[in-house]
Amino acid sequence: MHRSKTNIAVSYFLIILFGLAMATPFVWMILSSFKTEVELMQTPPSFLPRHYKLTNYLTIMQSIPFLSFYLHTIIITVIRTLAQLAFCSMAAFAFAKMHFKGQNIVFIVLLTVLMVPVQMILVPDYIIMRTLGLVDSLWGVALPGMFSAFGMFLLRQFYMSLPNEFLDAGRIDGCSYFGVFRRLYLPLSKSALISLVIFTVMYSWNDYLWPLIISSSDNSRVLSVGIALLQGQNRVYYNELMAGATMATIPVILIFVFFQRYFVQGIALSGIKG
């Protein structure tokens, strides 16, 4: 296959042009986070900051309990991810490989959760948390997101594609069903589990509406709510806000860098399986 040199050159030009356009907001966030108030407002705007000082980062950590918001977000994300991994994989295995009374009806009923917009559960879940005394607590923020119909469905589809022979072999050797799942099927599903981890981390890290509702003080606030509150204050310093936004984005970037292959695969997978 031959492509003319101009064709390739034009492609490069367009790829770089559009790529810069897509990346500009992100780059601008990082650059602005280092600038001083004066630099932000000068005309024409400076592109690179004059000094790379962490002043804005320090200020934002002092003006709101940024580090504790950070910690809350990490704790909640870890709780939700571990819970979804354990609960969804177990349930997915049972639905895919085992046979018991009522499994089909339960499965279909659970899938209806996927069709209903999350806004419908906000008021009842808030009342439930109030009854349980979990309003404005980390458990209150984390709880609904510890269970997932999407994750269960994703993993179930994966287990369906694995052969049944392991189950039979394990059973003959006297393993319990749970033992077969834990020793044989779970290690085989590593790639699907990593996809689920990425989805759960992204969802939990970015989650805004539910934490906004359930948190009423700094005791349980997460990053998304924290930086949103920051801009509600009287004077908005965009350099500090951008420092906050940059810090909020770093963990997700790290995940992308380390798990790029799974990251892209996982999202592509969701497109194929629906």
Next chain:
Amino acid sequence: MRTSFIKKEGVQGWLMILPNTLGLLLFYLIPIGWSIILSLFKWNGLSKMKFIGFQNFGLLFSDASFLYSLRNTFIYSIVVVPLIILFVLCFGVLLARDEIKGVAGFRTLYFLPVMTMPVAAALIWKWLLNSRFGLVNKFLGYLSIPPINWLTSPAYVLPSVIIIGIWLGVAYDLIIIISGMKGIPGMYYEAADIDGASGFRKFFSITLPLLTPSLFFILITQLISCFQVFDTVSIILGADPPGSLWNAACSVVMNIYQNGFVNFRMGYSSAQSFMLFCIVLLITLVQFKVQKKWVNYA
């Protein structure tokens, strides 16, 4: 020989599905039913619930704020979804070609928005769209276009939200489209080359038809998420926006939040979320009906 209770397949199966099933039941399924029931009541979350039949639903059609939010959400979705698909197709054609050296590295530039928290993305754009110091107006200035009050004029606040929605959505869907394009067997293109087909011809006769399943998926998921837009609108409007801005940009979910958790009209808020559910369900069902006419499953 009797197998012990715990060793039975049925018992183990139920034990394994138990945690997720209980969680989904308690925090999702029961709340869904409860929300539908609540929509028939007047309730502030504390006092005694008062049954009022379908009054909440009747109120929806005379509530200006809800009608504005419905209009805004429709406009938002109808503009954002086709533009995302257009951009994603253009970018996909450029980025799915592995014969271009270094293309994998360039893809990362396009994926950056996926990694940005929507709240943070809205804040970044709020700074970019700032009427005096924002990069966007500076850029428009070089093209001799007078500065636009993106965030403070009712005419431009919804377009601002739309821009952010497109920026965030394009990146995510691009990943799906690129993998869809790479899944198309190369022999189709080779055959087309032998027949001397032009690039455009190949795109419209091979790429586009074979991508329709991915496009259908993007259409369905993007429409659903567009109808639920909240994070970006709430950041752009900020705390306590003037009425004209609120009417110009508030979304349905913003209304649900406002009624449920600011005004504590929980019954009315539930009625609104039930309406949203019906709208989303209807649109999705129509999509599935219409797909038979345009989606090719190989």
